[in-house]
Amino acid sequence: MIFLEKRRTVLSAAIMLKDKLSADEMARGDVFLRIPGGSGNTPVHSTGYFLLVNLPEEPCTVTAGGAFYQEKNYTVDPTILDPKCPLLDLFLEPNADYPSP
16 A cells, blocks of 8 residues: 655744743643644643644744733744754743742
8 A cells, every 4th residue: 555645744843831930940830832723732742842833934823821820922933943943932921820939
């Protein structure tokens, strides 16, 4: 049996959601990243990076937030990222439920 269709997946961006108050730490608790028009949940790597694949070569808007963070829109432009290592950090602002020390 010969398959004529080939599917190629390209990593457009790997996004780490970080805590704005402690910039070196990953965001705490239940966090999310949504793409308008995306299908379901954005896949998350075991390192905590949200993986965006096959994005168009133009800026797009993503929405990020969580249980302890405000929901906010961010613009991601895959054309300015290094195609060999498309890493991006987004800093989430805490909301009223944020656990303070």
